Amino acid sequence: MMSVLDLWLDGRFAGKLMRGERDQVEFLYDDDYREESRSTPLSVSMPKSEAGHGPDRVMPWLSNLLPDSDEVRARWAAKFDERRNDPFSLLRHTGEDAPGSVQVVPEGVIPSSTGAISRLTEWDIARRVRAILADPDHWVDDSDDDESRFSLGGNQGKFALARIDGEWFEPNGRAASTHIVKPGMVLASGQTDNDVQAVEFVTMRAARAMGVRAATVDIMDFDGLPTFVTTRYDRSVAGNGEVTRVHQEDFCQALSVLPARKYEEDGGPTMSDMVELVGSASSPSYRGGDLRSLTELFAFNLLTAGVDAHAKNHSLLHVGGVARLAPAYDLISAHGIWDDDRITYRSSAAVKYGKERPYSKITGRNLARTADVLGVPRREFAALLNRMSQKLGGAFEEAVQALPGGLATARVRAMPARIERFAAEFVERIAAEDLSVRNIPTFTGPTNAEEQARTAVWEPGEWRSGRWITGRYRTRISR
Numbered sequence: 001m002m003s004v005l006d007l008w009l010d011g012r013f014a015g016k017l018m019r020g021e022r023d024q025v026e027f028l029y030d031d032d033y034r035e036e037s038r039s040t041p042l043s044v045s046m047p048k049s050e051a052g053h054g055p056d057r058v059m060p061w062l063s064n065l066l067p068d069s070d071e072v073r074a075r076w077a078a079k080f081d082e083r084r085n086d087p088f089s090l091l092r093h094t095g096e097d098a099p100g101s102v103q104v105v106p107e108g109v110i111p112s113s114t115g116a117i118s119r120l121t122e123w124d125i126a127r128r129v130r131a132i133l134a135d136p137d138h139w140v141d142d143s144d145d146d147e148s149r150f151s152l153g154g155n156q157g158k159f160a161l162a163r164i165d166g167e168w169f170e171p172n173g174r175a176a177s178t179h180i181v182k183p184g185m186v187l188a189s190g191q192t193d194n195d196v197q198a199v200e201f202v203t204m205r206a207a208r209a210m211g212v213r214a215a216t217v218d219i220m221d222f223d224g225l226p227t228f229v230t231t232r233y234d235r236s237v238a239g240n241g242e243v244t245r246v247h248q249e250d251f252c253q254a255l256s257v258l259p260a261r262k263y264e265e266d267g268g269p270t271m272s273d274m275v276e277l278v279g280s281a282s283s284p285s286y287r288g289g290d291l292r293s294l295t296e297l298f299a300f301n302l303l304t305a306g307v308d309a310h311a312k313n314h315s316l317l318h319v320g321g322v323a324r325l326a327p328a329y330d331l332i333s334a335h336g337i338w339d340d341d342r343i344t345y346r347s348s349a350a351v352k353y354g355k356e357r358p359y360s361k362i363t364g365r366n367l368a369r370t371a372d373v374l375g376v377p378r379r380e381f382a383a384l385l386n387r388m389s390q391k392l393g394g395a396f397e398e399a400v401q402a403l404p405g406g407l408a409t410a411r412v413r414a415m416p417a418r419i420e421r422f423a424a425e426f427v428e429r430i431a432a433e434d435l436s437v438r439n440i441p442t443f444t445g446p447t448n449a450e451e452q453a454r455t456a457v458w459e460p461g462e463w464r465s466g467r468w469i470t471g472r473y474r475t476r477i478s479r
Contacts, residue, residue: 003468005092008103008111009033009040009247017058017104019088020461020470024055025062028460038320040101040247044254044281052460054473061253062087064312065098068259097160097171100234100318101245118170120161125168125181126223132157132183158182160232165241176243178235182228197228198407199336202415203304204230205399207331210391212300213293214328219404226404233327234317247318248326251277251311255449262312264351264448269311271298271351271373272445279375283322290325295374297328299384302353302362303392303423305334305343309350335418336411343422352446364433367426369443378435382427389427393420 005017007027015029027046033039034048043061046053066087067073073085080093095104096111103111160177162169171177182197200217207214216231236244251269252262254277261268269277275294282290294314301309308330315326334343348357354366354373371381396416400408433440461471 004107005088005095006105006107006109007042008101008105009042010101010245011111012039014039014042016107017062017088018461018468018470020468022470023084023086023088024470025058025088026052026054026458026461026471027058028052040318040320042102043249044277044316044323045256050457052458052471054458054471057256059087060256060258061249062091064250064253064259065095065102065104066090097175097177099248099250101247103245120168120170122168122221122223125161125227126225128159129181129183129222129225129227132159162243164243176235176245178232178237178243180230180232182230195407195409195412196332196337198403198409198412199415200330200332201228201403201407202336202396202399202412203306203331203333204329205402206304206392206395207300207328209395209398210296210300210388212296212328213325214331219407221404226407230329233329248315249318250313250315254281254316255311257311259312262310264310265348265357267448269351270446270448271353271370272447273449274311274314274351275374275445276447276449278316278325281316281323282325286322286324291375293325295376295381296384296388298351298353298370298374299381299388301331302349303385303388303426304331304419305347305359305422306331307334307347307350308332333415333419335415335422340418340422354443354445362426362429364430364435365440367430368433368435368440369445372443373445378440382430382435385423385430386427389420389423392423393417396420 003019007014007017012033013030014033015027017025017027019025027042029042029048029051031051034051039048041048043057045057045061070085073090076090076094077083077085080090082089082093091098091104092106095102098104105111159181160171161179161181162171162175163178164175169175182200197219201219204214204217208216215233218229218231219226220229221227234246234248236246238244251257251274252259255269255273257268260266264270275291278290278294279287297309297314300306313330315329316323317326334347338347343359345360347359349359349362351357353362354369356362356366367381367385368378371378374381376384393416396419400413400416403412456473456475459471459474461469463469
């Protein structure tokens with residue numbers, strides 16, 4: 001059984017993933033990489049100040065590189081003849097083109113020299129889109145002819161493609177993916193809703209029109225099949241077409257949280273945890289702007305019923321020792337999916353706004369508390385909500401108009417007016433309150449984050465009789 005994988009960052013060998021007894025995986029930085037002052041750390045949770053990091057940091061980080069669905073992982077394992085679908089086993093095959101600049105390959109393999117570039121026709125892409133619409137777990141082609149070597153996190157069926165000189169290619173070690181194709185998603189009913197790609201397109205386009213930093217999205221036609229495509233913000237394309245990977249990690253990775261706990265209600269990161277992360281991890285030159293962007297994103301998701309705005313749908317970008325908040329992605333308004341009554345009376349935000357998640361309970365008092373958590377003056381936050389609410393209808397209407405005719409269904413066309421009414425309700429709630437501290441005491445938001453202060457350091461494992469023995473934590477010595 002393979003016990004070692006090499007991990008590369010920014011096209012450089014960064015260290016090794018070591019699998020020991022009980023399948024626990026630790027990460028050991030390469031000494032030369034670690035000592036280079038401008039080299040990019042793997043994660044906020046795994047700084048270069050320590051030579052190695054244990055399974056409690058490594059396992060959640062690797063898990064978040066992969067699809068959330070056990071069924072998708074099982075199918076990947078079957079495709080690659082792996083008996084298990086754990087991250088170590090799967091990334092051996094799919095880690096050449098992962099989120100950010102990370103590349104995970106078998107020991108001794110140099111990613112830049114692996115694989116060939118395989119061109120795809122529009123018919124090839126349309127066939128894969130139809131396969132996911134028919135079977136949402138069909139992320140990769142099960143045939144032996146499929147040469148794609150990408151890994152993507154999340155729950156929605158998707159696949160990655162490389163766009164080079166106007167043509168599409170399978171992503172692998174040579175060709176970094178530049179775009180993500182998302183045909184649709186599975187609803188709670190278990191059915192695939194083809195309208196969802198239109199709803200995500202409209203929500204993302206409206207966010208950009210509102211001034212929210214968000215990824216670029218489009219609806220592209222593949223052999224007559226309109227499909228949602230997002231341009232990867234973790235890729236940089238030079239004028240000559242050369243693609244460079246840019247490192248990123250989602251908030252679950254940065255906080256060492258497994259994908260199953262991405263929602264606050266499941267013990268995942270809260271609004272306070274996310275604000276604290278950006279405030280501590282974002283580089284000084286970006287921190288103020290990043291915190292403002294995060295505030296705007298929380299406001300936008302509240303006013304549009306962005307019920308899926310959990311920690312995995314927020315990320316950090318890393319370039320060398322510089323970190324900043326990544327553009328928003330996976331924004332989707334429930335107003336394009338559910339009816340008004342369900343959203344207003346039976347739906348909840350992904351995180352608490354003040355003391356509450358259900359939209360019906362997010363009162364003016366809770367919005368004042370939200371401002372406290374965000375570190376924004378209460379009246380300033382109220383003014384932000386008011387400004388946004390006045391512009392939302394127009395922004396969504398403009399986005400709907402950009403849709404191809406066949407995707408602009410009655411439900412999608414109704415989004416601008418519905419969102420405008422929904423947002424106005426929150427503005428009325430906060431306007432009805434006395435926001436003074438005397439009336440509403442200063443609020444400290446809840447946290448689900450584990451104590452990040454290190455009281456112990458990871459002591460790397462060692463080889464014994466041909467087997468890797470996992471390391472252990474030892475108490476940090478005070479000086």
